[in-house]
Amino acid sequence: MDFLQHHIESLIFCSPDPIKPEDIRACLSEMFEAEVPMEDIQAALEKLLQKYEDDNYPFKIFSMGGGYQFLTKPAYQSSISILLKQKSKKRLSTSALETCAIIAYKQPITKHQIEQIRGVNCDYAIQKLLEKELIEIQGKSDGVGRPILYGTTAKFMEYFGINSLKDLPMPKDFSKDENEIGNEDEKEHEIIAAELEEKEYNAQENINSEITSQENTTDNTNGDHSSPTTPPTEENFSSESQTPEGPVE
Secondary structure, three states: OHHHHHOOOOOOOOOOOOOOOOOOOHHHHHHOOOOOHHHHHHHHHHHHHOOOOOOOOOOEEEEEOEEEEEEOHHHHHHHHHHHHHHHHHHOOOOHHHHHHHHHHOOOOOOOOHHHHHHOOOOHHHHHHHHOOOOOEEEOOOOOOOEEEEEEEEEHHHHOOOOOHHHOOOHHOOOOOOOOOOOHHHHOOOEEEEEEEEHHHHHHHHHHHHHHHHHHHHHHHHHHHHOOOOOOHHHHEEEEEOOOOOOOOO
16 A cells, blocks of 8 residues: 555656546556556545644645645745745846747747847757746748747746737837837847836736735734634645746846
8 A cells, every 4th residue: 555655645746736536546557557446546645645744744735626736834935935036036138038039029930040130149048948938849840951940838928927929019019210220120129028028027026016915914814813723725835836937147
């Protein structure tokens, strides 16, 4: 049973979302090449729930959305909030913002096309944007050598606080100086990058406000009760940060 319990524990740990017993059973059945009784899975889950209730663990398995997920306990919210605030202060560099702006408006686009617009090598900026999941590979071009095509992700919209790409400022919205010197595309992406930087700042300020509000709510709750007997809710727990990560150099 311990062997089965360890496998279930690892599945819950690596799952980014609450994992349902049916999904656990499907994984185990495929691995063992035999049907695993749901009763054994439920028994192992009960043991795991009891195990992480112990004060020696700063996290526990929480039942939510019909599944199970590891989340930190409310007592550690203060230190986690500080970490999230520190991460939210980190910002994308100018080069990363410009590269991101070009991809957002020209997608799908190849690295060579990005570099033609910016006039500099973009390997590092693209790699960092990929690591932060703000852009993704969307296939290959039909051109010579079949270069990789890049486009933005759902996390890109979350990071900049927009609901869809339609919410991005359109180039036609920007006024142009008749005496302005320079390539039109180059000037355009610099202006758009500045606009994205403002959206990035506003989105992260909203995140900081939400974190502060949650801290105040927690402090008020703790002040109203002499002991933490109130049942924990989803809001009292913190899982992996989904706040925008920070700067790309």
